[in-house]
Amino acid sequence: MIDDVIKSETGTYFPTREQYEELIGELKKSGYEYCSDLCAVDYLEHFDRALPEGAQAERFEVVVNLVSVKNRSRARVRVQVPEADPSVPTLFHHYPGTEAMEREAYDLMGIVFTGHPDMTRILMPEEWEGHPLRKDYSAERVPVQFKHSQSIR
């Protein structure tokens, strides 16, 4: 299975969304004990970025970094996520430690992890609109949002 996945010269895996979860499962079996990092990148302006042959560039990318304690090595997986349907399968069942990381990616980048047990915002207030780390979200300040601004005096 691992051999079917497109691999760059530096050893990064570029699975399709269908291959993604299975690939992570295979990698876990081959000795990558823990998932050190999971984050999302918004390539709004860079559809022409350097990707290995065969990989189709999409707007979002989910980047997973795995670590093997036994072999002292790292592996990186980059999966392309289209803007029209920003969702990928969750890794929670392989690495429970990705729970908070996936929630963070959902909160800040708006990528939905299907099958995640608790897909809620983690850093922003619950009723916040938009996903701040997207490139089309302005960085500038917003007024204080009181939910039901009341003062007891």
Added chain:
Amino acid sequence: MADEENKQSEAEEEFSEETFEGPQEMSERSTTSLAEMTVEEGAVLRIAEGVVVDADDIDIEIAEDETMIINMGPQHPSTHGVLRLMMELQGETVLRTKPVIGYLHTGMEKTGEGLSYIQGSTNVTRMDYLSPLHNELVFSLATEDLLGIEIPERATWIRMLMAELNRISSHLMWMATNGMDLGSTSMMIFGFRDREMVLSFFEKVTGLRMNHNYIRPGGVAADLPDGWEDDVLAIAQTIPRRLDEYNDMLTGQPIFRERTEGVGILTQEQALALSATGPVLRSTGVAWDLRKHMPYLAYDQVEFDVVVGSVGDTFDRYAVRLAELRESVRIVTQILDKMPSGPYRVLDKKVTPPPRKRIDESMEALIHHFKLFTEGVKVPPGETYVAIESPRGELGCYMVSDGSSKPYRMHIRGPSFVNLQSLPVMMRGGLVADAVAIISSVDPVMGEVDR
């Protein structure tokens, strides 16, 4: 009159809703889905291949009507900042715990996209405010990796010296706050006293007690001041004596041991599955220290031991940190002997500004200086993930460059953010009074959790 009362009760109700965070909070057990239970019980960890466990299998017997959800934080003296925990209690036993975070979310990753690589370390240094130099270090290493430059030997060793001293100050701070949480006020005063010694050295070198912006892409901001050896030697000689004091005060003390031994146990499998790193992982017996096992800087040229625990309880996490302090002192002593001479930053005019003196003499230097601070360094396109061992665990930086002078995406993998996930597992089945000890033993720094 009745209307008025009505109005007031409505107002009060709305007032309490102000700080309500909806589904981010813990839901009632009657409405909890099976999937959510697996998170909060940590049930997934105990079975292979992540098969979802049946809620009936969970070994604590729960009477539906006798549990109570209590809220702790975000403004609570022992949550180390603005951590908020929701705990479901049965009597005094904690059944479920859910951390609600984000109360210190600063949008640093977004801000980082608007700052050039030279300005960037000013931003990242404010993430983990107890070990600011490690944040600067990981940012600088990632930038240098993308630039493909080698930094001079002296810069490497200065970075190492500062990073280890920062580890000492961070662990001392942990000793202080942990002591305070467990009721040892003297430990609090002692820890802060000894930390001041390291901080005054930092102030001498960098100009600031915290948030130094000292380690920058291309080297360090300034050379060490004259006489730095004496200060470092004084620290290296004093700290071990003080550690003996702590040892006498806490390690053998019955109250301290009662409150920490066997409390909040985490197993190796759980720690790895939850991606816990640093002292939390090492306390369970996994010898995994990036300094040793994936060396960066010049850690392969100094001698030190990786300290591991055996049980994975709160006491082990304390003992690991106490021993790590000694190892850090050992490294610092070796750095004193081995500090090479030479430039303290890359002499490439495109990366680091020219010395102040050259600007007065040379037009070219002035232009370089101007270009560097207005335009910044152009970094070739690419992506990289660099990780170092911060006092709390694996501190990673995933950086994407698109060829401009600002990072296109800068993501920091904060060790406290990930370690915090192990709290529900550690707390489960314990007493509510132990919650404080367990939170403290994970050493979360909220600035890094929320970024």
Added chain:
Amino acid sequence: MGLEDLSHNFLTGNIENLVRWARRNSVWPATFGLACCAIEMMSAGAGDFDLARFGMEVFRASPRQADLMIVAGRVSQKMAPVLRQVYDQMMEPKWVISMGVCASTGGLFNNYAVVQGVDQIVPVDVYAPGCPPGPETLIHAILTLHEKIRTGAITRRKGEGEGIHLPQAGVPSREPATSGASLKIVGKK
């Protein structure tokens, strides 16, 4: 009963001065540590800087027992309602020190997440500059507050004529408390 029964000497003075003196010497801060500044606030309370010299060392965990809120660190959008709630729970008279640039103006973080100045939420008495302010700066800020208490009126309540206009009860408002007109509403779609 007259004063003639007293066998020892006494001094007379304004009740105002007595109240000011008493208030000034027992300002108890609430522990409202948020970020980096909280560490410096703790340093100020520890051995080397010793805030106890000013009758200030009793950091109260409960806002109802505290007179002073030291907003130590950046206030995020999520924290803002909590901060306001803690402030409302404090008893009069109460004072606020905005510690550090993040609390005072948003500082380095001019972005979506951080409240650009805590004075949008609560009235601030003293601003301590610095990022983070050293313990000396915090002590100076506290002494400045002492001076303010010593010379200020004792009956004036917060929120009157301070430029903080809280929305009327029953009218939910999404506007910031101050300078609403000059704020650009961007980022929020």
